Amino acid sequence: MILTQCAVCATELGLTLGKKCGRCSTRYCGPECQVQHWKEGGHDQLCKKIKKAGGAEQYNANKKYAEAVAVAAEACADDTRGQTCYICTQAVHWKTKEGLVRGCACRGTAGFAHVSCLAEQPKILVAEAEENNLDLEVKQARFNRWHTCSLCEQDYHGVVYCALGWACWKTYVGRAERDQSRRLAINMLGLGLSSANHHDDALVVKEATLAIMRRLGDSEDNMLAVQSNLANTYEVLGQYERALQMRQEAYSGRVRLNGEEHAQTLRAADNYALSLLKLRRFEEAKRLLRKVAPVARRVLGKDHELTLSLREDLCHAMLDEDSAADEKREALEMLKDTAGAMRRVLGPDHPDTVHAQTRLESYVEKYRESV
Known part of the structure; x- marks a missing residue:
């Protein structure tokens, strides 16, 4: 951390x-x-x-990065055996001697790479944007390459995301606190730690991120995003009421700032619904999800990962034990369709796909006779 x-x-x-x-x-x-x-x-x-x-923070970041790369390569060893990096075309990195990883939605022989090679691409893109004084929107789009695969255009996940989070942080940690890339990097590090289930470390990073942003007077848009991420970690660590309050505030802030049809608002709604579900407030969750899920389908498309996530959460709310049998049947059919779409869009090994499939199997078994 x-x-x-x-x-x-x-x-x-x-x-x-x-x-x-x-x-x-x-x-x-x-x-x-x-x-x-x-x-x-x-x-x-x-x-x-x-x-x-470069100092204690840089030294720590370098050390944590090396550890995270080793963990990611080991976790991906079976999947990457016999493959080569699509960037440098080597199986073992010529300089670092690290192995290959793949933590996105690529399938077949696509997407295998070294973390070092993946990190080099956004470093170059962001440096070019800074050197040429490109606008913030362009810089943000280029920075997103740190966490998004250039082939399948899906986010990395798990230990690969964590390794890239440390790669990003060690690249920009030496800059001033007000530097945009440094602020984006510490936020990405928190997300990467969460993705690899290092939630205690993620909490430290995310709370530090929010404290820095408040001290520097960052934009409401940026602070709402960090608040939402911090609420996710509170929830994972069992602080459900604290998470619900922060997610409710984040959703209300997004509606006020971006409007009800903006992607950020829809994601905040999904997170708010998740907190309601954790606290078994199913009726409130259903009201919210029935309102926003059709909006996401219309605005983002039926196969967008957020649309699929909202549909899965709605199914979960509808499959409460107190729901009517016909509502449960409707939810099971919707969940089957959603899990199938996730396999097709995100890949069978993506955490969201695995979660949806596991949830489907659990509900099918639970309601086998009653519906």
């Missing part, structure tokens, strides 16, 4: 408390811990090395 704790006693320092090593910026809660780290913790041997790498 990013450095928000004392390097010796792990006291939480947030973004501003404590003190730093004057040479390498390693963080401590006070001079006592700093002295102890120098005398007993080996910092006297590492300090120059950390400074040479």
Whole structure:
């Protein structure tokens, strides 16, 4: 995670408390811990090395990136065996010696690559946009290549997304807090950690991201996006009421800022519905989803991943034990159709596809005789 704790006693320092090593910026809660780290913790041997790498935050990012790449390559080893990188055409990276990964919706022999090669593409695109002073919309579109496959145009997921999140963060961590790419990078790191189920680390990163944005007076649009991501992590960690409140605020903010038919508003609605479902407030969830799911289908298309997600969540709300038998039958047919569309659009191994298929099988078994 990013450095928000004392390097010796792990006291939480947030973004501003404590003190730093004057040479390498390693963080401590006070001079006592700093002295102890120098005398007993080996910092006297590492300090120059950390400074040479760019400081404590950069050193930490480089280390975490290397670990994440190794984890991703190992997780993808069976799928990538005998394949080559579509970018550099090698099986093993010539410089880093890393293995291949594939964590998008590509199938067959498409989409195999090294994390290093995948990271090089957006680095070049973003650098060109900055050098030529292109507008923010163009820069954002190019930055999105950090997390979106250039072949299938779907987001990466799981440990591959996490490795790319660390690649992105280590690329821009040395910049000033106000730098747009740095702010986008820390947000992507939080999302990548969540995608790989490192939720405690993701919480630290996302709370730090929101704190930085508030301190710098970032736009409401950006802060609403981060609030929504933070609410996701609260929910995963069991803080359901806190997540619901934040998601309700995010949805209301999106309606006010973007209108009811904007993609960001529809995604906020989906997240809000998920919180309602977690708290078993099925009737409220059904009212919301029956309102927004048709809008998503009309605005985004029937096969858009958000449209499919809204439909799956509506099915879940309709399959509550207290629902009527005819409503359950309707929901099961809709869920079968949605799971099939996810397999076709996102691929059979995508987390959303696996989740929908597992949910379908569970409900079919549960209501086998009653519907």
